[in-house]
Amino acid sequence: MEQVTVALPQSSRERIRRHEWLTDLALLAPGLGYLLIFMVVPLIQVILRGVGLLAIGEPSRLTLDFYRQVVENKILRDSILFSLYFALVTTAVSLVLALIVSALLQIQFPGRSIISVLYKIPLVVPSLVAAFLVLTIIDQGGIIARALSRYGIEWPELVHDRWGLGIIMVLVWHNVPIMIVILSAVMSAIPQDISAAARNLGATPWQVFSNITVPLSLPGISAASLLVFIGVFGAFSIPSLLGAPYPSAISVIMSNEVLERANWAQASALGTIVTAVSAVVLYVYYRLIRRQEAALR
């Protein structure tokens, strides 16, 4: 008798566990299945095609030629360096701006609610539209150039320039709000008592900012910076519109390889490199998030 009563719950527990597992699978299937088919499979194809497999229009063979091209061909090499360059500069400039704005947004001031809606506008502005809006201001025929020409001052060429200043300006305009959203969420979680105590002990607002606000927002700062960096590193539309003929961004080179030369293999090799850079950054991001969660516990 006793054996039966023990055995029954056990087997039913097993059944429940299997049932639970099947339910999880059924619930996860639509979203994850979609991503497996339309993201993981193409991604694997890109990686394989980069080493000469799954070739289109020619026999497949395992080769590192396409990676050798990246090392030997100056155009390809420079495109990677150029993308790294504008991604780093954009991230640094955006971070400084976002830190200042988020810190100031923590203070109550008249019209704050309007500003906190206004700053989100670039979030919903498509990057091509952002490019157009900034173009009408900073281009040679833009508003600033027109205003300055009355006083005989010549406005420098900022678009299609060698240093990608136009690209960086538009990317900063577009990415600062994302950073502000993340940073002000982190900053508003900092207990007011801490900064109040520091102020009572005679700290200047700047000291509070640099010794309290910034260190305590460090998890948000790293997360925001990494997200912006990855997004900008692979950005296509803005560099393709505002970039100089040389050097081109890596994404622009990739689209040219695909659309103009149908050289899918070379584009795939470059794509693998971009993915690898993003994956490394993503790994770092995850490590930071984990440490942040561990610290909160």
Next chain:
Amino acid sequence: MSTAELPGGMAEAPRRSAGAPRMPMRWLLTLGFFGFATIVLVIPLIVGVLWSFVNPEHGWFPPAIVPPSLSLANWRAMLSVPEIGQAFFMSFLIAPIVTVLCSALALPTGYALGRRRLKARRTIELLILAPIILPGIVLATGLGSMFIRMGLSHTILGVVLVQTVVVLPFMIRIVAATFEGVPQDLIDAARNLGAGPWALTRHVLIPMVKPGLVAGGLFTFIGSLEEFVLTFIVGMPHVQTLPVLLWAYLGGRSSIFTYAAVVTMVLLAPTILLLFIAERALKQEYLAAGFGKV
């Protein structure tokens, strides 16, 4: 914060927290913020609007700060130039389909992520984060060749499918975050009152996650309207959405600013309108769930 209501003369009031600056300082902040917003946001928007109304007969050449004359000619071109009308139709045909498809895919998966104990949760979250992190051009390279083989290139269905890949993660994360916020008591209470899985979903879960679903749907709709890289590589040249057209007008040395401005306004108006309508739905938490924390 109650201190905001205090008049300047009560600066010494004990309720004032030590970090809050005095009233004139706050007005200085207001001035600074609105000045900054004017330069980086309002002026570009005004100039963009002006460009869309430039009279093509007189043009708008430097050094004129304002156009010599305005007209509706460029907007009329919207109807007479077939490509603008077609692109408009295409964009607003694809966006709702993508939104519906995304909601259908994200609801069950978001529920599982938000409410259930999952094995391999980290891996699943990483997989969902990947399309946000992965550069669009890499996905476009992989999907482009795959869709050529499947005969989905240059088709509306193909564009719907690729756009869903990039917006689905936002939807899943936002929906998961909302499901996570539903109090367990409410679900237990409904179960105790005899609600089955279907009734529970219909009367408790769906109403509770509605704000998140609205926010997610909004994100998805705007994301679909804005999406460029994948649409460009997979859809070209047959499926031309508004961003693809804008790229054509802005690209090259002879950019057509006037038409670009019209397309810009058409793209911008619904998104900004939606942003203002949904200010309440687009709470910081949802935005943060979409972008920031995992």
